[in-house]
Amino acid sequence: MADEVEDLSCRKASSLLSLACERPLDATELRALKMHLDECLMCTNFEQQLKFLHRCSEAFREG
Amino acid sequence: MLSFRAMPRAPTADSRFTEIEGHRPYLVRYALSQLRDPVLAEEAVQEALLAALEGIGKFDGRSTLRTWLTSILRFKVIDIQRRQVADRARVDIDEERLADEHEAWLDEMFDETGHWKSPPQAWNDPEAALEQRRFWMVFEMCLEGLPAAASRVFFKREVLGEDTPVICSEEKITSSNCWVILHRARIALRMCLERNWFGHEASHGR
Numbered sequence: 001m002a003d004e005v006e007d008l009s010c011r012k013a014s015s016l017l018s019l020a021c022e023r024p025l026d027a028t029e030l031r032a033l034k035m036h037l038d039e040c041l042m043c044t045n046f047e048q049q050l051k052f053l054h055r056c057s058e059a060f061r062e063g
Numbered sequence: 064m065l066s067f068r069a070m071p072r073a074p075t076a077d078s079r080f081t082e083i084e085g086h087r088p089y090l091v092r093y094a095l096s097q098l099r100d101p102v103l104a105e106e107a108v109q110e111a112l113l114a115a116l117e118g119i120g121k122f123d124g125r126s127t128l129r130t131w132l133t134s135i136l137r138f139k140v141i142d143i144q145r146r147q148v149a150d151r152a153r154v155d156i157d158e159e160r161l162a163d164e165h166e167a168w169l170d171e172m173f174d175e176t177g178h179w180k181s182p183p184q185a186w187n188d189p190e191a192a193l194e195q196r197r198f199w200m201v202f203e204m205c206l207e208g209l210p211a212a213a214s215r216v217f218f219k220r221e222v223l224g225e226d227t228p229v230i231c232s233e234e235k236i237t238s239s240n241c242w243v244i245l246h247r248a249r250i251a252l253r254m255c256l257e258r259n260w261f262g263h264e265a266s267h268g269r
Contacts (some may be wrong), residue, residue: 009173009176009177009178010173010177010178010179011169011172011173011177011178012177014179014246014250015246018242018245018246018249018250019242019246021245021249022227022238022241022242022245023227041185042178042179042182042183043183045182045183045184045185045186046183046253048185048186048189049183049186049253049256049257050249050253052186052189053221053249053252053253054221055190055193056189056192056193056202057217057221057222058221058222058224059193060089060199060202060222061129061130061133061222061223061224062127062129062130063086063089063127063128063129063130063132
């Protein structure tokens with residue numbers, strides 16, 4: 001199983017994280033992303049920052 | 064900024080005015096997201112602010128002041144949109160160039176092995192920033208720093224919470240180009256916030 005999963009770069013992982021804000025990821029994408037995030041603190045930080053940008057934008061609307 | 068020195072004034076009217084004026088940058092951004100044209104956006108905001116000052120008595124405090132102001136602005140925007148229907152066929156996002164530029168832009172963000180050139184740091188207590196006035200000035204500055212199309216699409220998607228297909232059709236772009244624009248906007252915003260607010264250098268400067 002595991003060897004079928006594409007080994008993601010941060011470039012690809014960050015792009016999937018952003019894409020996940022627009023549409024649900026499929027099983028392959030999710031598996032590859034999870035494997036990457038388990039080992040990559042930088043992309044985990046990026047994931048948190050995307051969530052924050054979302055909350056922050058909502059708060060911006062409320063004023 | 065505004066100066067009130069040596070001017071006799073009714074304090075309540077002035078403080079209302081200052082409070083309403085404080086929402087201007089947000090309102091301009093809203094108008095720009097809907098109208099594209101900075102002159103028309105400014106015109107809509109100006110009309111909305113005047114209407115708000117006249118009608119402040121109708122503000123019942125059930126929503127936030129910003130939400131109330133935005134609802135007034137929305138009507139002004141719709142008025143202007145009606146006047147410029149013919150003009151809206153104009154497309155200002157060049158789709159082919161966008162795809163090329165996107166890869167080139169990502170080349171600047173990531174090295175040849177696909178690692179971050181400027182790695183995202185862990186942000187310390189980001190929620191606390193939402194309570195600080197200066198943070199919102201930085202946030203507005205970062206939005207302002209995005210290319211016009213990116214700023215508009217991000218505002219519609221994240222601030223107004225519009226669905227991506229709606230945005231794509233309004234902007235007359237494909238969904239993949241919409242995602243590209245949003246992805247770049249998010250990376251650019253996170254870098255800007257890290258540099259100017261959350262980063263170690265930025266927090267030492269505060």
